[in-house]
Amino acid sequence: MRPMLIACSLYLLSSYAIAATDDPFHDFADLPGEWTCHGVFPASGKTIDSELHFERDLAGKALLKHHDDTSPPAMYHAVEAWGYDPKASRYNATILDNFGGARIFSSEGWRDGRLIWTSAPEVKPAQRFSYIRVTPERLRIDWEVERNGRMVVGDTLNCERRARS
Numbered sequence: 001m002r003p004m005l006i007a008c009s010l011y012l013l014s015s016y017a018i019a020a021t022d023d024p025f026h027d028f029a030d031l032p033g034e035w036t037c038h039g040v041f042p043a044s045g046k047t048i049d050s051e052l053h054f055e056r057d058l059a060g061k062a063l064l065k066h067h068d069d070t071s072p073p074a075m076y077h078a079v080e081a082w083g084y085d086p087k088a089s090r091y092n093a094t095i096l097d098n099f100g101g102a103r104i105f106s107s108e109g110w111r112d113g114r115l116i117w118t119s120a121p122e123v124k125p126a127q128r129f130s131y132i133r134v135t136p137e138r139l140r141i142d143w144e145v146e147r148n149g150r151m152v153v154g155d156t157l158n159c160e161r162r163a164r165s
Contacts (some may be wrong), residue, residue: 024091025056028063030136032056033164037141039157048090053157056077070071093117105129126151137161139155 019077035052057064065080078097085092101106105117105127115131126146136141139159144151 006143015130023060024086024109025060025063028082030133031063031139034162035139035159035163037159039141039155041155042153048155049156050159052159058080091117103127134158 031054033054035054037050037052039048039050040046041048045137048069051066051068051070053066055064056062059155060084063082065078065082067076067078067080067141068074069076074101076097077096078101080093080095082091082093084090088106089108089109091109093107095101095103095105103123104120104122107115108119109115112132113133117129117131119127126161128144130140130142130144132140132142137160141157141159143154143156144155148151
């Protein structure tokens with residue numbers, strides 16, 4: 001009886017491990033929740049504050065992000081939907097913002113603590129978001145935009161996870 005119990009337990013654990021690795025958002029597990037960000041526009045030195053909210057959706061097949069600027073004049077607000085395309089082996093993101101923008105990005109996923117979202121060819125000027133894991137509770141986000149044929153940092157946010165209540 002005991003060998004049968006052990007065999008069944010191992011089977012269930014191995015099935016769980018396989019299912020966990022099939023989850024395309026496994027590497028994103030630390031993002032859901034509330035984040036407070038402080039940053040800067042390097043070109044002008046102007047500071048910026050934002051709140052981010054990440055949540056899983058579509059039974060774990062998507063990640064939603066709300067981005068709201070909170071420092072005056074608090075102009076930028078966006079909703080992002082991140083999904084995984086298994087046929088293309090890449091992540092896709094759509095960003096809708098309060099200025100009427102609808103931008104499409106793609107990424108290979110987290111590599112060496114970085115998540116790089118590159119804009120689709122039709123997005124002009126070209127843009128890139130780099131998410132850098134500083135610690136499990138800290139994240140840096142750089143938004144880059146093409147200027148005169150090269151990518152330059154438009155803004156940088158340093159974010160900290162808010163305490164969970």
